[in-house]
Amino acid sequence: MENQELPPAFDQALAGFGRYLTAERARSGHTLRAYLSDVRSLLGYAASEGLTDLPGLELGTFRRWLGEQSQAGISRSTLARRSATARSFTTWAMREELIGTDPALRLKAPKAEKSLPGVLQSGQLLRLLNSLEEAASGGAPLPVRNRAMVELLYASGLRVGELAGLDVDDLNPDRRTLRVIGKGNKERTVPYGVPAALAVDDWLRRGRPVLAKDHSGPALFLGSRGNRVDQRQVRAVVKDLFEALGDTSATGPHALRHSAATHLLDGGADLRAVQEILGHSSLATTQIYTHVSVERLRQSYQQAHPRA
Known part of the structure; x- marks a missing residue:
């Protein structure tokens, strides 16, 4: 799904979001790749449901996208990151007037597991x-x-x-x-x-x-x-x-x-x-x-x- 060809409107939005992260948010190369991979996954899922443009996105799309990943065994910390990335993407899309309302505004991220870091004695x-x-x-x-x-x-x-x-x-x-x-x-x-x-x-x-x-x-x-x-x-x-x-x-x-x-x-x-x-x-x-x-x-x- 993540490597499928996206509808032109989705592909353009993904490229625009990448330019925004690079130019305005000063994200590192590793972070940029993770963010774009998350958004590509989201848009690929939306395309699999028959959507071809951003205004068609709705809260249910995001919830079903995360739900499918949860069932596949993706960790809560990864789901939390992808949820945050999705909200960043729709916030950007609102600012760029690509959508009229923010469908991810009420999207709640699963709480990430709290783990203590490994420490050397x-x-x-x-x-x-x-x-x-x-x-x-x-x-x-x-x-x-x-x-x-x-x-x-x-x-x-x-x-x-x-x-x-x-x-x-x-x-x-x-x-x-x-x-x-x-x-x-x-x-x-x-x-x-x-x-x-x-x-x-x-x-x-x-x-x-x-x-x-x-x-x-x-x-x-x-x-x-x-x-x-x-x-x-x-x-x-x-x-x-x-x-x-x-x-x-x-x-x-x-x-x-x-x-x-x-x-x-x-x-x-x-x-x-x-x-x-x-x-x-x-x-x-x-x-x-x-x-x-x-x-x-x-x-x-x-x-x-x-x-x-």
Whole structure:
């Protein structure tokens, strides 16, 4: 259904919505593809019901579209995202006067499952970082780079896309801060600690110069051919590290972000400070980490309090 040919009016609307997301909402490539895939799915479903233009869309169309996906076993979090995308699409279509009324205005999204993020224990992190330091000690550029990337991911709580997008001049070594361009092209300044600073300095001195080519530009982290490192390469490095660790359910670079946030809160950091560091637009997003920290607090209380 999602790959079927759409009626011309639907196809034009999809293209227009894509231009809007790119030009006005500054969405990332990954987010843009997800949004357009969701809308294509919706319009493909509407076309399968015989509709050929946007004014024919009604609330029931959206509900049946989501209902069919729910029966197919699509997760509630994905359904919630697709519901939100559908509302964004009809809001845009109203603004563009492609429809006279908003059929998705009363569309209710299913509540997404609340799950606690995977977090590495301090001992696990120490083992992981020690293994990186040992691998980098030989001086080969890729192990030196990998150590710097992982140290920086954990030290600063960066998203993997933010890490890959860093340029050399985004670093302020004197203040040990990073200039980060996050979601929606929002800029923030993020601190990092001494171990990360040493690892990054090592990469800049004896790793990056070996891999840098004329086409490398200002990219901080490079691949073996001198191109800017991409998210897939970073994910592969972290995946291998976690598999070698062996005793964690954490997966992917986001687990380092989760760990940084949780350990900051465990250490007494203010929730709003953690929000700023992570680049969350809403404090509610940051609050999921308090659940992890509160669970640890409860365990400590039960172990230490005489009347626990």
